Amino acid sequence: MIPRILLVLLLLVPFVAEAQTFRSDDPVLREMWSMGMERSQVEPLAQVLMDSIGPRLAGAPGYDQSAEWLHEVYGEWGIDVWNDEYGTWRGWNHGLLHVDMIEPRRQTLEANILAWSPGTDGPIEAEVVMVPPADQVEAWLPTVEGKIVLASHAEPTCREPQTLERLARPATVEGIQADRRARIDSWTQRLQALGPNAHRALEEAGAIAILTSRWSEGWGVNKIFSTSAQSAVAVDISCEDYGLLSRLVENDQGARVRINAETEEFGTVPTYNVMAEIRGTELPDEYVLLSAHLDSWHAATGATDNGTGTITMLEAMRILKETYPNPRRTILVGHWGGEEQGLNGSRAFAEDYPEIVDNLQAVFNQDNGTWRVDYIQTQGLLGASANLARWVAELPTEISGHIELDLPGPQEVGGSDHVAFLCHGAPGWRLQSHYPEYRQYTWHTNRDTYDKIVMDDLKNNATLAAMLAYLASEDPDRVPRDRAILPVSPNTGEPREWIQCRAPARSY
Numbered sequence: 001m002i003p004r005i006l007l008v009l010l011l012l013v014p015f016v017a018e019a020q021t022f023r024s025d026d027p028v029l030r031e032m033w034s035m036g037m038e039r040s041q042v043e044p045l046a047q048v049l050m051d052s053i054g055p056r057l058a059g060a061p062g063y064d065q066s067a068e069w070l071h072e073v074y075g076e077w078g079i080d081v082w083n084d085e086y087g088t089w090r091g092w093n094h095g096l097l098h099v100d101m102i103e104p105r106r107q108t109l110e111a112n113i114l115a116w117s118p119g120t121d122g123p124i125e126a127e128v129v130m131v132p133p134a135d136q137v138e139a140w141l142p143t144v145e146g147k148i149v150l151a152s153h154a155e156p157t158c159r160e161p162q163t164l165e166r167l168a169r170p171a172t173v174e175g176i177q178a179d180r181r182a183r184i185d186s187w188t189q190r191l192q193a194l195g196p197n198a199h200r201a202l203e204e205a206g207a208i209a210i211l212t213s214r215w216s217e218g219w220g221v222n223k224i225f226s227t228s229a230q231s232a233v234a235v236d237i238s239c240e241d242y243g244l245l246s247r248l249v250e251n252d253q254g255a256r257v258r259i260n261a262e263t264e265e266f267g268t269v270p271t272y273n274v275m276a277e278i279r280g281t282e283l284p285d286e287y288v289l290l291s292a293h294l295d296s297w298h299a300a301t302g303a304t305d306n307g308t309g310t311i312t313m314l315e316a317m318r319i320l321k322e323t324y325p326n327p328r329r330t331i332l333v334g335h336w337g338g339e340e341q342g343l344n345g346s347r348a349f350a351e352d353y354p355e356i357v358d359n360l361q362a363v364f365n366q367d368n369g370t371w372r373v374d375y376i377q378t379q380g381l382l383g384a385s386a387n388l389a390r391w392v393a394e395l396p397t398e399i400s401g402h403i404e405l406d407l408p409g410p411q412e413v414g415g416s417d418h419v420a421f422l423c424h425g426a427p428g429w430r431l432q433s434h435y436p437e438y439r440q441y442t443w444h445t446n447r448d449t450y451d452k453i454v455m456d457d458l459k460n461n462a463t464l465a466a467m468l469a470y471l472a473s474e475d476p477d478r479v480p481r482d483r484a485i486l487p488v489s490p491n492t493g494e495p496r497e498w499i500q501c502r503a504p505a506r507s508y
């Protein structure tokens with residue numbers, strides 16, 4: 001005989017799983033909740049993409065590997081998938097990097113190569129020097145032949161500002177901030193004295209390596225971007241280690257560094273978006289577009305920019321295929337290339353397929369990190385706000401309860417791929433999260449890795465994306481495109497102009 005308390009628990013289990021606060025009895029939404037929240041695949045999908053494939057820089061083999069993997073996954077799920085080629089890019093990859101201080105003592109330094117930097121062809125070793133104050137740059141430049149050059153300011157502290165402000169006296173904080181501003185000013189002038197392209201000027205003067213540091217104002221985080229250098233290896237050094245080298249050079253303590261940087265060049269390679277779709281049955285030429293860029297910067301694994309957006313849309317497609325395999329409108333997903341170089345993949349798609357853009361019911365883009373979606377605005381589209389508000393009202397409050405709707409909202413002029421469609425007047429929207437540590441700690445940094453992903457929130461976001469795609473697809477009404485008068489710009493005192501479309505870069 002089953003004890004009474006256990007029997008009560010057994011009865012409660014299925015009840016608990018179904019006790020979501022849905023507004024209607026819609027069986028598809030209930031099945032989507034179950035598929036997305038209880039039978040989620042986000043964790044294994046994210047693990048392969050971030051850990052096994054890793055960074056996905058435009059033109060790098062990692063991007064191709066991520067595309068091949070998407071083809072495999074969609075293929076297994078029975079979802080049509082194809083590459084949409086829109087141009088070419090520079091084929092480049094980074095391999096291993098070792099940067100060691102060998103004088104005045106020996107220490108391995110924390111470093112990341114900048115994108116598209118040349119490699120070293122074996123270890124190189126030289127004295128470290130520093131770009132001097134602006135008025136001395138011209139006389140100094142001929143002395144850099146064969147040297148390793150420090151070419152950015154060093155931070156007075158690599159402590160997170162929040163910690164400093166909590167623990168130090170206000171006067172101490174002010175002093176450090178003033179010191180920092182003075183360093184940044186001085187270095188702006190130094191780099192201007194080198195001309196419009198500081199890295200090129202240094203290598204043309206014979207520098208064999210350029211070291212910089214772009215601190216992201218948190219413990220251990222630097223933002224890692226690219227270089228225009230063509231012969232000198234260009235490397236970002238961690239805040240702490242860059243400060244060490246700077247102090248040694250400024251105090252004439254003879255810093256020498258050894259660098260071994262592997263890179264590969266593959267010439268000009270095709271660049272493309274990965275597209276997949278579930279064809280509509282009643283209105284196949286009208287589209288709901290799920291959108292997230294697939295490319296990333298290269299110094300970490302692009303977990304929150306934009307691995308999480310990629311997995312959100314991939315998992316949403318799985319949920320849709322399982323629970324809503326015959327949608328009313330076509331559900332299309334765009335895994336864009338080249339977002340980090342200026343929304344190139346999505347801008348090219350919008351330019352190349354005007355018939356799709358004209359027939360977009362809605363675009364849902366996600367590109368700002370892990371954590372729950374908590375803000376959606378209709379980007380200045382007035383009538384469309386009613387459609388979105390109706391869809392959000394259908395969501396279970398476990399998901400919609402986090403979301404602030406801002407209708408029609410102030411409109412963004414940049415930021416991510418939704419603007420590639422919004423600029424054409426289409427309802428291009430963003431599933432947004434507002435969590436300040438994203439920009440400080442993971443966005444474009446060397447710490448954007450798998451461990452930062454909040455899996456529960458990723459499940460929430462994938463289920464949300466699937467439900468919104470379903471509701472947008474089923475809506476009896478086409479989403480209207482009438483535009484609100486935008487808020488007044490503080491600069492001009494006039495209402496802001498509607499966002500303009502920009503041409504994508506279709507080559508490096």
Ligand SMILES: [Zn+2]
Pocket residue numbers: 293305306339367
């Ligand atoms: Zn991004």
